[in-house]
Amino acid sequence: MENMGLQPLFNLDSFERKPLFTNGFYQKDIISVSQFSKNDLDYIFTRANEMLEMSQRWGTSDLLKGYTLACVFYEPSTRTSSSFIAAMERLGGKVIPITEGIQYSSVSKGESLIDSMITLEQYCDVIVLRHPEVGSSAAAAKYVKVPIINAGDGAGEHPTQALLDLFTIRRELGQIDGLRIGMVGDLRYGRTVHSLTKLLSLYDVSLRYVSPDTLRLPLDLMNYLIDMKMDVREFSKVEDVISNVDVLYVTRIQKERFVDLSQYEEVKDCFLISTELMEKAKEKMIVMHPLPRVGEIEYKVDKDPRAAYFRQVQNGLYIRMALLAAVLGRA
């Protein structure tokens, strides 16, 4: 096309946007925890640590200047979308937030998820996708050229949550091998428990599961742990594990899971984390929770330095900064 003798807007010779690192993460989709090796985890955790230091020192950086993220949430999740938006913005990247109205918009006109994703990739360099259907991110990744980061696909996966959980354990306790880790609550339906369990199975750890009878770890996951020869045991009261775990990972038990509400009332105190219970815990241990909580950890516990759940939230920011930079070839 002719330029009409116009003064050009840009001097395009001076600069070229390009990847600095074309390692294993460059242009890769982040779909499932099963895609990570121990080496991958070390890499991301090292980068996340750098993100932490940079954030505390500078607040923001220009590492992702020139890159745009489309942050697409088909179901609201303030915590996760805020975390990804903050992560991209702190690295100097641009964000197109698509968190509302999407169900009333293109989709309501009958557009397929794939078409919506291919459309959005025309505007951006990476897509974060939350969608209620299992497998949605994997399906989208097949058709879309830019990297897709799964931010939760229904009962499926939420890999960045599992990464931030593991990163928290490592940051708080220095290492992962050798730890005894208790998980409490709804172990049957709890997506975060399943994903973290899979990541932990890469390490030499002891696993202690505490749940109501009807909400025990699913058979296939338990059998997988047994096949992996993990040191694993199940309990029905958090009291039975509190004194010798290094990590207590607490999750919510939804009343709705119980056919009989009186059954729920009967057992719920067995999974409550109170200041009294914390007196029996080791001096150096941490309590984690994916949040939101609705009563399973007493507010008074927040002041205990072993309460790591809000620091865990912050680690999510650093993990997401590291992943965004890695898939864009800038970390």
Next chain:
Amino acid sequence: MENMGLQPLFNLDSFERKPLFTNGFYQKDIISVSQFSKNDLDYIFTRANEMLEMSQRWGTSDLLKGYTLACVFYEPSTRTSSSFIAAMERLGGKVIPITEGIQYSSVSKGESLIDSMITLEQYCDVIVLRHPEVGSSAAAAKYVKVPIINAGDGAGEHPTQALLDLFTIRRELGQIDGLRIGMVGDLRYGRTVHSLTKLLSLYDVSLRYVSPDTLRLPLDLMNYLIDMKMDVREFSKVEDVISNVDVLYVTRIQKERFVDLSQYEEVKDCFLISTELMEKAKEKMIVMHPLPRVGEIEYKVDKDPRAAYFRQVQNGLYIRMALLAAVLGRA
């Protein structure tokens, strides 16, 4: 006002924000396709081309540093709002996205559109407005000092869509004059078809319209084309035009337009773009679609290099970057 002996925050002598170009677009509203001359189109397309090159090279620029866009959508349209947001952000401008809740907010308190717009212009340098009522952008432009860009006013206009459509034809096929252009689908109610038709009437092109009987081009538009002595013909099956068009512009046919659903079922296949149909098309031609599609183009066609509809989406980004920069005097 006295400065209380405080250390001043800014050294205001060092810099002044000012327009670089005060040509025909500077401070102008973009309301309707009828406002553009062929020269205007050349200008915008040249600038859009520069935006394309810059985006591919750098990703973002600082051309609109210091400028703020209020992106106001009274009805959701993820595609259009994302495109404008991405356009402004890629040029280093700031965006105030007002895409949700607006109907529950000021408006529900009874505030007039004009008051809302005058309020918002206090915060920004340019407004993009989507509103369901015909004429809303033109009405707002009368009262608001900053430029308003119409992003769709109901059954009225959506000028940036028509510009990106025309830009796509020119980018894909090198020129516009001399082309034979087919438009398929709901030609009666299709806003994009009407606007693109008006722009094409500035050029020496042949127009081929394909629609169900009840959804033919409106009388006034057809008469206008005849008065302009355009080479125009109408058809009832896409098969009749496929082998000799250079552009096939496909739009959706809504079932709801048919009183009798069986009538819809009868004719719908006459407007389906399939891989079989594409075998009869010229080797150098393009298929376009304003999207979203709901079945009128088979997914298998996407792999055909002549399928231009996703590149068309990307062109929207460059056209909007060019327009934003032009009305702000920076292109």
Next chain:
Amino acid sequence: MENMGLQPLFNLDSFERKPLFTNGFYQKDIISVSQFSKNDLDYIFTRANEMLEMSQRWGTSDLLKGYTLACVFYEPSTRTSSSFIAAMERLGGKVIPITEGIQYSSVSKGESLIDSMITLEQYCDVIVLRHPEVGSSAAAAKYVKVPIINAGDGAGEHPTQALLDLFTIRRELGQIDGLRIGMVGDLRYGRTVHSLTKLLSLYDVSLRYVSPDTLRLPLDLMNYLIDMKMDVREFSKVEDVISNVDVLYVTRIQKERFVDLSQYEEVKDCFLISTELMEKAKEKMIVMHPLPRVGEIEYKVDKDPRAAYFRQVQNGLYIRMALLAAVLGRA
């Protein structure tokens, strides 16, 4: 944590983000108008003036580069949220806008406001909070370490509105002492009237209140003014004050406040600001309104240079820029 021999992403020695000013505002919450001394107001107004000059000259600045705002609205308020977003963006800060879906998200899962706020503070340096419950911002501020700016807590306070109102009076008329200020409309429930009244009680002004009988200033506020020995009088028609006020602060009267609609119809014209009424006003005076209006000021009045309500909106931007910078130690 070991760094795996990787090339580091950042050179952390080169820069450290730090406060420039650690005066009375640094790290403070902005909850209520009662927290401001006359000196505080002078300080903020001086800074707001600098923000105004900078905005008109440059548009944006890098004063808050490295800082992130979480802008959390539990009820929609386009005007206020846009203003805060624009304020932060114009100063080069990052914004995490949380204006939608929040009630369907964490909160619907039963999360407490406090937990949501502690979660968000992990991502940001300052929180702007709008929440329908009186006292919500004060409650959150007790638990959250980063500064909280109250953007409206139901029938409670909306301090930045009162500050921008007072700043407008000072900018428009040069000083505050010695003025006669009329307030018109719903003085009983009008949050803005109550807050502005409290701020004005710090100055030597005459106050004239005009309202329907059933919507007079609350007893406690009137008694407070009398105790402060303010020059205060009440009226039932705006006509009675128009000729000798320097400021006319108009607010909406909601029909719903009247048990008997005919009563509303009977009195409403006594509070209407028309061009005829304005003929009786002083030549140098201003009409203000917190907006949105729904008929209480005729549109024709907008052209009168004494109509200050849209300039008042713009002043809100500068006040919010000044406050954000001040609590972050950058002004």
